[in-house]
Amino acid sequence: MQRRRLGKTDLDLPILGFGASSLGAEFRGVSLDDVFASVKVALELGINFIDTSAFYGRGMSEVLLGVALKEVPRDSYNICTKLGRFDLEHFDFSARRVAESVDVSLHRLGCEYLDIVLCHDIEFVPLQQIIDETLPALRKQQAAGKVKYIGVSGYPQKIFHKILEQTELDCVMSYNQYTLQNTRFADETIPLLKEKGVGVMNAGPFSARLLTNAKLPDWFRDPKEVQDAARQAAEHCTRKGVDIAELALQFCLQNEDIATTVAGSANPKNIRKWAEWARKPIDQELLAEVQAIFAPVRNVGHQEGLPENN
Template sequence: MKTRTLGKTGIELPILSFGASSLGAEFRSITLEEAMLSTKTAIDLGMNFIDTSPFYGRGMSEIMLGLGLKGIPRGSYLLGTKLGRYSDIHFDFSARRVEESVHVSLQRLGTDHLDILLLHDVEFVPLAQIWEETLPAVLKLKRQGKVRAVGFSCYPLKTFHSVLDHVEDEIDCVLSYNRHTLQNTSFAEDLLPRLEAKSIGAMNAGPFSARLLTNAELPAWLKEPEEVKAAARAAAKLCAGRGVDLAQLALQFSCEHPGLATTIAGSANPANIRKWAEWLEQPIDRELLADVLAIFSPVRNIGHTEGLPENN
């Protein structure tokens, strides 16, 4: 698996990383065997950065991942988790909760340090708390050696810029999701130049945009407008007619960008993980890519709102 350096951290990340949200049974019930085999398969295939959060499965992802990592040498993988979001309605970015959250995560994951720690979905709270209270507490953990690199995640571009206005000299990386895909490339276009100027690492999650860019039935909770969904169905049909899975093109496209240290995708199905690795070994069909991008052109970069209205 090819790697890229995460900003100024010196941390080498695989271009495709393993997202462990599925281990928290976010999308279906899973067994411990599936969790352990998925984790081992990802690491064996070079997806040796694993991203999780106490939000995923309300702690279950971290627990299952910790079990899946038992017996695997700590030096053979990189580990990242998050703090601040614990359910759809429970957000706590207080300084007191920072140390408590990381302590619990380390216990669940069976490790004494994190390679990356992110403030999770900061758009759901008044942003001043992030730079006035949360980040100073996180940087204290970094100085103690419990965390190697720190950053934050969110969806709205406005939130990225608002937080960066106050913290860009103190953080190491950011994570965006669903914003560098076949349909939406706003992260690389709008934010990446600012990040690169400060050597802040850029991580991308959601290459399939919550199943939008796959052949799977679209979930009822998908927030994208109907015209975006219609374009995705048209793109999937075109790809199928050419003998290619839309998801393959989506993954190849997201992982190709040289400015993104890694793209994160998750599954509790080892067969999916192996398939993704195989896809990345194949060249992108440039003609098909051009045709798919043309389908998405009328709805390009159309997204949705997340978090507090003032943060969008």
Template sequence: MLRRPLGNTGLQLPVLSFGASSLGAEFRNIDINEAMRCVRVALDLGMNFIDTSPFYGRGMSEVLLGVALQGVPRDSYLLGTKLGRYSGTRFDFSARRVIESVEISLERMKVDHLDICLCHDIEFVDMKQIVEETIPQMRVLQKKGMIRHVGISGYPMNIFKYVLGQTDLDVILSYNHYTLQNTMLADLVPFLKSKGVGVMNAAPFSARLLTNTELPKWHKATPLVRETAKKAAKHCESKGVDIAQLALQYSIANADMTTCVVGSANPKNVQLWADWAAKPIDLQLVKEVQEILKPIHNWFYTEGRADNNDPSH
């Protein structure tokens, strides 16, 4: 699988990485054996960067990864987890919790270091603490060799501008912001590059919006967004293409996005995504679909504290 450099980290990531939120049964009930098999399937396909968090399954994702990765040479894969978010409402970005969180994650996954560690969904808290307390403590652990590279993740674009305006980061992880429907992350790339920051993208399907499956009940898409996305999906279908295929191909086609994180507890999905990634993208169809999606281009929703979010349209 094609690999790209991640900013100034020296890491080379595959264009598709494995998101292990599914191992925590974060979105649906799962077959544990199938879910763990996904890890080996992903590695066999070259998707050897694995992204997780103690939030996913409240630790279950990390625990199952510790089992799934037994016997796999540590230098054959890259591993990233997060800290600070531990339930839907429980956040703790204190220096003390940084140390505890990293130590627990390492123990769960049975490894001695993390290649990447991210502050998870910082839009839910006072970001001043992230800059003044959380990241400095993560840098201490970095010097000890427990963490190789430090970064932040979250939904609004504003969080990356805020933190990078006050301190350095090695990497960032954004989701739902480089898709067929929303390309706001691409607008931020020149700023991120100027800071030497590695760019990771996640969720090319925008939580099923760009698929032929029903949206989850918690999806915040407005009626206009849902209706427009369905029109785009039907247009793809008329051309003999699954919109999910086009969405995935589009999200990995931009070389500025080092990797795109996708996850599933179904090994067949992981194989299918790798197959799609190897196929040439239909640029004419991309143009037609984005024309259909134009009324909802860069539509986004509010996540976390209002003052941490992007200005409304």
């Protein structure tokens, strides 16, 4: 698996990262056999950057990862977890909770240290708290050797700019904002991150199933015109003998400014398929055709979090 350096850190990450949200039954019920097989297959294929959160499965993802990684040498994988979000409406980014969350994640994961800790979905809270309280508390955890690198994650691009106006970050993770249909992360934010040496991580290459042939989840929020364009693009790919998900993943992986793109599944067959797609060259002609279909709705999305953070 090809690897890229994460900003100014010492981490060389696989261009395809393993997202562990599904391990916490975040989207559907999962079996323990599939959970452990998914982790094993990912590591075998060199997909040894693992992204999780205390939010996923309300801790279940971290717990099951801790079991799956118990006999795996710690220096053979990198792990990123997140803190501050506990359910759909409950957030706590206080300094006290930062210290508690780091210790709880270390315990669940069975680790002596965490490679990356991100403040999870910060668009839902006033950003000044993240700057004045949360990140300084995380820097203390970093100084104590419990965390190697820190950053923030979220959906609106404004949050990354506002945070970097007042403080420094080691890395960030943006989701669903660098895809076949929506490239706001690259258009608006990655140039700033490169200028400041901040590590760039992308998540959600399939944009919550929008860029697949699967049915959209009930909670999907992008406008109907986006959904209609995606169905048209998927049908066009099918006529050309290609799964749109393959094109979507390859599109993300080819961007050399992005250290890693995280895709999640508790199905080991999906992970093997993604690794195979990652090795194949992208069909540039088909990509141009699909981008033309998406042109009328390019960068159209929705709002997340507080209005002032959008």
